Amino acid sequence: xxxxxxxxxxxxxxxxxxxxxxxxxxxxxxxxxxxxxxxxxxxxxxxxxxxxxxxxxxxxxxxxxxxxxxxxxxxxxxxxxxxxxxxxxxxxxxxxxxxxxxxxxxxxxxxxxxxxxxxxxxxxxxxxxxxxxxxxxxxxxxxxxxxxxxxxxxxxxxxxxxxxxxxxxxxxxxxxxxxxxxxxxxxxxxxxxxxxxxxxxxxxxxxxxxxxxxxxxxxxxxxxxxxxxxxxxxxxxxxxxxxxx
Numbered sequence: 001x002x003x004x005x006x007x008x009x010x011x012x013x014x015x016x017x018x019x020x021x022x023x024x025x026x027x028x029x030x031x032x033x034x035x036x037x038x039x040x041x042x043x044x045x046x047x048x049x050x051x052x053x054x055x056x057x058x059x060x061x062x063x064x065x066x067x068x069x070x071x072x073x074x075x076x077x078x079x080x081x082x083x084x085x086x087x088x089x090x091x092x093x094x095x096x097x098x099x100x101x102x103x104x105x106x107x108x109x110x111x112x113x114x115x116x117x118x119x120x121x122x123x124x125x126x127x128x129x130x131x132x133x134x135x136x137x138x139x140x141x142x143x144x145x146x147x148x149x150x151x152x153x154x155x156x157x158x159x160x161x162x163x164x165x166x167x168x169x170x171x172x173x174x175x176x177x178x179x180x181x182x183x184x185x186x187x188x189x190x191x192x193x194x195x196x197x198x199x200x201x202x203x204x205x206x207x208x209x210x211x212x213x214x215x216x217x218x219x220x221x222x223x224x225x226x227x228x229x230x231x232x233x234x235x236x237x238x239x240x241x242x243x244x245x
Contacts, residue, residue: 046070047228048108048147050099050138051117052092053082056153056199059221060115065091067225074099074107100134108145113228114138115151119175122168131174136181143185150186151227153220154179156197156238158212188234192227195237196220212238219243 047064051057052073064071071092073082079094086092095107099118108114116138120130135152142150155164160172182191197209201217215238223245226232236242 045112046072046110047113047115048072048074048111049115049117050074051119052094053077053085054117055201056217056220056224057115057117058085059201059217060117060224061086061092063218063221063225064228067229069229072107072111099138100129104138104141105145108142108147111142111145111147113149113151113230114142114147115153115224115228116178117153117224119153119178120171122164122171127168128170128174128177131171132177133174135174135178139178139181139185148190149228149230150182150191151224152178152182152191152193153224154193154195156195156212158238159197159209160195162212163209190233192223192232193235194220194223194227194242195235196242197239215239215242219245 047069049057049061049064049071052061052071053075057073057075061071061073065086068091072095073086073092074095074097075082076096076098078096082094082096083092086094097104097107099116116135118131118134118138120127124130139150139152155172155175160175165172179193182193185191196215197212198214199217199220200214219239219242223232223236223242226245232245236245
Protein backbone atom coordinates (compact mmCIF):
# COMPACT_ATOMS: atom_id res chain seq x y z
CA UNK A 1 0.00 0.00 0.00
CA UNK A 2 2.85 2.36 0.83
CA UNK A 3 4.52 1.77 -2.54
CA UNK A 4 1.22 2.35 -4.36
CA UNK A 5 0.65 5.62 -2.48
CA UNK A 6 4.18 6.77 -3.23
CA UNK A 7 3.76 5.98 -6.92
CA UNK A 8 0.45 7.85 -7.04
CA UNK A 9 2.01 10.90 -5.41
CA UNK A 10 4.91 10.78 -7.85
CA UNK A 11 2.60 10.62 -10.87
CA UNK A 12 0.48 13.46 -9.54
CA UNK A 13 3.59 15.57 -9.05
CA UNK A 14 4.73 14.91 -12.62
CA UNK A 15 1.27 15.72 -14.01
CA UNK A 16 1.23 19.02 -12.13
CA UNK A 17 4.64 19.90 -13.52
CA UNK A 18 3.33 19.39 -17.06
CA UNK A 19 0.35 21.72 -16.70
CA UNK A 20 0.22 24.76 -18.99
CA UNK A 21 1.54 27.86 -17.19
CA UNK A 22 -0.78 30.75 -16.42
CA UNK A 23 -0.10 34.44 -17.05
CA UNK A 24 0.31 34.87 -13.29
CA UNK A 25 3.24 32.43 -13.40
CA UNK A 26 4.79 34.51 -16.19
CA UNK A 27 4.33 37.67 -14.12
CA UNK A 28 6.21 36.37 -11.11
CA UNK A 29 9.27 35.60 -13.16
CA UNK A 30 9.43 31.87 -13.84
CA UNK A 31 11.69 30.95 -16.77
CA UNK A 32 9.82 30.08 -19.97
CA UNK A 33 12.00 27.07 -20.76
CA UNK A 34 11.48 25.53 -17.33
CA UNK A 35 7.71 25.94 -17.68
CA UNK A 36 7.57 24.34 -21.10
CA UNK A 37 6.14 27.44 -22.79
CA UNK A 38 5.65 26.89 -26.55
CA UNK A 39 8.48 28.46 -28.61
CA UNK A 40 6.19 30.90 -30.48
CA UNK A 41 4.89 32.30 -27.21
CA UNK A 42 8.31 32.43 -25.60
CA UNK A 43 9.60 34.36 -28.63
CA UNK A 44 6.98 37.07 -28.07
CA UNK A 45 5.11 36.65 -31.37
CA UNK A 46 1.45 37.62 -31.39
CA UNK A 47 -1.57 37.55 -33.68
CA UNK A 48 -4.43 40.02 -33.26
CA UNK A 49 -7.92 38.68 -33.98
CA UNK A 50 -10.34 41.55 -34.58
CA UNK A 51 -13.83 40.31 -33.85
CA UNK A 52 -12.23 37.70 -31.63
CA UNK A 53 -15.33 37.14 -29.48
CA UNK A 54 -17.60 36.28 -32.40
CA UNK A 55 -18.56 32.89 -33.79
CA UNK A 56 -15.60 32.61 -36.19
CA UNK A 57 -13.18 34.72 -34.13
CA UNK A 58 -13.60 32.52 -31.07
CA UNK A 59 -12.70 29.42 -33.08
CA UNK A 60 -9.65 31.15 -34.55
CA UNK A 61 -8.44 32.46 -31.17
CA UNK A 62 -8.79 29.00 -29.65
CA UNK A 63 -6.87 27.34 -32.49
CA UNK A 64 -4.06 29.87 -32.38
CA UNK A 65 -3.72 29.44 -28.63
CA UNK A 66 -3.45 25.65 -28.91
CA UNK A 67 -0.49 26.18 -31.25
CA UNK A 68 1.36 28.30 -28.73
CA UNK A 69 0.75 31.65 -30.41
CA UNK A 70 0.14 34.68 -28.22
CA UNK A 71 -3.33 35.92 -29.17
CA UNK A 72 -4.91 39.33 -28.72
CA UNK A 73 -8.69 39.19 -29.06
CA UNK A 74 -10.29 42.53 -29.95
CA UNK A 75 -14.03 43.07 -29.55
CA UNK A 76 -16.58 45.65 -28.47
CA UNK A 77 -17.47 43.21 -25.70
CA UNK A 78 -15.80 43.51 -22.33
CA UNK A 79 -12.65 41.53 -21.62
CA UNK A 80 -14.57 39.40 -19.12
CA UNK A 81 -17.29 38.58 -21.66
CA UNK A 82 -14.66 37.60 -24.24
CA UNK A 83 -12.79 35.39 -21.77
CA UNK A 84 -15.92 33.34 -21.14
CA UNK A 85 -16.00 32.28 -24.80
CA UNK A 86 -12.36 31.41 -25.52
CA UNK A 87 -10.56 28.35 -24.19
CA UNK A 88 -6.81 28.43 -23.42
CA UNK A 89 -7.44 31.96 -22.15
CA UNK A 90 -4.05 31.97 -20.41
CA UNK A 91 -2.54 32.56 -23.86
CA UNK A 92 -5.05 35.25 -24.88
CA UNK A 93 -5.16 38.94 -24.04
CA UNK A 94 -8.63 40.48 -24.31
CA UNK A 95 -8.99 44.08 -25.48
CA UNK A 96 -12.30 45.93 -25.56
CA UNK A 97 -12.56 48.54 -28.31
CA UNK A 98 -14.61 49.47 -31.37
CA UNK A 99 -12.57 48.89 -34.53
CA UNK A 100 -14.81 51.27 -36.49
CA UNK A 101 -13.74 54.32 -34.46
CA UNK A 102 -11.15 53.60 -31.75
CA UNK A 103 -7.37 53.81 -32.10
CA UNK A 104 -5.89 50.50 -33.28
CA UNK A 105 -2.22 51.45 -33.32
CA UNK A 106 -1.34 50.28 -29.81
CA UNK A 107 -3.06 46.91 -30.08
CA UNK A 108 -1.51 46.24 -33.51
CA UNK A 109 2.00 47.25 -32.42
CA UNK A 110 4.41 44.32 -32.50
CA UNK A 111 1.92 41.92 -34.09
CA UNK A 112 3.12 39.53 -36.76
CA UNK A 113 -0.40 39.20 -38.20
CA UNK A 114 -3.92 40.56 -37.94
CA UNK A 115 -7.01 38.49 -38.69
CA UNK A 116 -10.24 40.40 -39.28
CA UNK A 117 -13.52 38.59 -38.66
CA UNK A 118 -15.40 41.88 -38.47
CA UNK A 119 -18.56 42.16 -40.53
CA UNK A 120 -22.30 42.71 -40.59
CA UNK A 121 -24.50 39.84 -41.74
CA UNK A 122 -26.88 40.22 -44.70
CA UNK A 123 -30.15 41.79 -43.68
CA UNK A 124 -28.71 43.68 -40.71
CA UNK A 125 -28.24 47.43 -40.44
CA UNK A 126 -25.22 49.29 -41.82
CA UNK A 127 -24.10 46.50 -44.16
CA UNK A 128 -21.94 48.80 -46.30
CA UNK A 129 -19.78 50.47 -43.66
CA UNK A 130 -20.10 47.51 -41.28
CA UNK A 131 -18.26 45.37 -43.81
CA UNK A 132 -16.37 47.91 -45.89
CA UNK A 133 -15.27 51.03 -44.01
CA UNK A 134 -14.39 49.22 -40.79
CA UNK A 135 -12.19 46.67 -42.57
CA UNK A 136 -10.59 49.36 -44.68
CA UNK A 137 -9.71 51.07 -41.42
CA UNK A 138 -8.29 47.82 -40.00
CA UNK A 139 -6.17 47.20 -43.11
CA UNK A 140 -4.79 50.76 -43.13
CA UNK A 141 -3.99 50.64 -39.41
CA UNK A 142 -2.28 47.24 -39.70
CA UNK A 143 -0.08 48.50 -42.52
CA UNK A 144 0.79 51.67 -40.61
CA UNK A 145 1.72 49.58 -37.56
CA UNK A 146 4.01 47.47 -39.78
CA UNK A 147 2.07 44.26 -39.17
CA UNK A 148 3.55 41.60 -41.44
CA UNK A 149 0.40 39.79 -42.60
CA UNK A 150 -3.34 40.38 -42.88
CA UNK A 151 -6.13 37.79 -43.11
CA UNK A 152 -9.70 38.78 -43.97
CA UNK A 153 -12.90 36.69 -43.84
CA UNK A 154 -14.96 37.73 -46.87
CA UNK A 155 -17.76 36.02 -48.82
CA UNK A 156 -17.78 33.43 -51.62
CA UNK A 157 -17.90 34.75 -55.17
CA UNK A 158 -20.76 32.34 -55.79
CA UNK A 159 -22.79 34.67 -53.57
CA UNK A 160 -21.23 38.06 -54.33
CA UNK A 161 -21.42 37.49 -58.10
CA UNK A 162 -24.76 35.68 -57.97
CA UNK A 163 -28.13 36.50 -56.47
CA UNK A 164 -26.49 38.09 -53.43
CA UNK A 165 -25.26 40.92 -55.62
CA UNK A 166 -28.88 42.02 -56.07
CA UNK A 167 -30.44 40.86 -52.80
CA UNK A 168 -27.70 42.23 -50.54
CA UNK A 169 -26.11 44.96 -52.61
CA UNK A 170 -24.62 46.95 -49.71
CA UNK A 171 -23.32 43.76 -48.08
CA UNK A 172 -21.50 42.74 -51.26
CA UNK A 173 -20.18 46.26 -51.90
CA UNK A 174 -18.84 46.38 -48.34
CA UNK A 175 -17.04 43.05 -48.75
CA UNK A 176 -15.55 44.22 -52.04
CA UNK A 177 -14.39 47.47 -50.46
CA UNK A 178 -12.72 45.50 -47.68
CA UNK A 179 -10.97 43.14 -50.10
CA UNK A 180 -9.70 46.11 -52.12
CA UNK A 181 -8.20 47.64 -48.96
CA UNK A 182 -6.48 44.35 -48.10
CA UNK A 183 -5.01 44.08 -51.59
CA UNK A 184 -3.97 47.74 -51.66
CA UNK A 185 -2.08 47.47 -48.38
CA UNK A 186 -0.70 43.92 -48.56
CA UNK A 187 -1.06 42.52 -52.07
CA UNK A 188 -1.64 38.82 -52.62
CA UNK A 189 1.71 37.78 -51.10
CA UNK A 190 1.21 39.35 -47.69
CA UNK A 191 -2.44 38.55 -47.19
CA UNK A 192 -5.04 35.82 -47.30
CA UNK A 193 -8.66 36.49 -48.24
CA UNK A 194 -10.99 33.66 -47.25
CA UNK A 195 -14.33 33.51 -49.05
CA UNK A 196 -16.75 31.07 -47.45
CA UNK A 197 -20.43 30.96 -48.30
CA UNK A 198 -22.49 30.19 -45.22
CA UNK A 199 -20.33 29.08 -42.27
CA UNK A 200 -21.78 26.11 -40.42
CA UNK A 201 -21.38 25.06 -36.82
CA UNK A 202 -22.97 27.96 -35.00
CA UNK A 203 -26.53 26.73 -34.70
CA UNK A 204 -29.57 27.78 -36.78
CA UNK A 205 -28.97 30.54 -39.31
CA UNK A 206 -29.52 31.54 -42.89
CA UNK A 207 -29.68 28.57 -45.26
CA UNK A 208 -27.01 28.54 -47.97
CA UNK A 209 -28.09 29.52 -51.49
CA UNK A 210 -28.65 26.62 -53.89
CA UNK A 211 -25.35 25.22 -55.12
CA UNK A 212 -23.29 26.95 -52.41
CA UNK A 213 -22.30 24.33 -49.80
CA UNK A 214 -21.68 25.56 -46.25
CA UNK A 215 -18.15 25.61 -44.85
CA UNK A 216 -17.49 24.23 -41.34
CA UNK A 217 -16.27 26.89 -38.93
CA UNK A 218 -13.22 24.80 -37.97
CA UNK A 219 -12.12 24.73 -41.63
CA UNK A 220 -12.38 28.53 -41.84
CA UNK A 221 -10.35 28.79 -38.63
CA UNK A 222 -7.62 26.46 -39.95
CA UNK A 223 -7.35 28.52 -43.12
CA UNK A 224 -7.16 31.78 -41.18
CA UNK A 225 -4.42 30.45 -38.92
CA UNK A 226 -2.49 29.20 -41.95
CA UNK A 227 -2.69 32.69 -43.42
CA UNK A 228 -1.59 34.37 -40.22
CA UNK A 229 1.40 32.06 -39.85
CA UNK A 230 2.51 32.63 -43.44
CA UNK A 231 1.63 29.14 -44.66
CA UNK A 232 -1.00 30.33 -47.14
CA UNK A 233 -1.50 33.53 -49.16
CA UNK A 234 -3.79 34.78 -51.89
CA UNK A 235 -7.50 33.92 -52.05
CA UNK A 236 -9.44 30.82 -50.97
CA UNK A 237 -12.83 30.96 -52.66
CA UNK A 238 -15.58 28.53 -51.68
CA UNK A 239 -15.83 25.37 -49.62
CA UNK A 240 -13.54 23.09 -51.63
CA UNK A 241 -10.55 25.45 -51.51
CA UNK A 242 -11.01 26.22 -47.83
CA UNK A 243 -11.43 22.67 -46.49
CA UNK A 244 -8.27 21.49 -48.29
CA UNK A 245 -6.09 23.58 -45.96
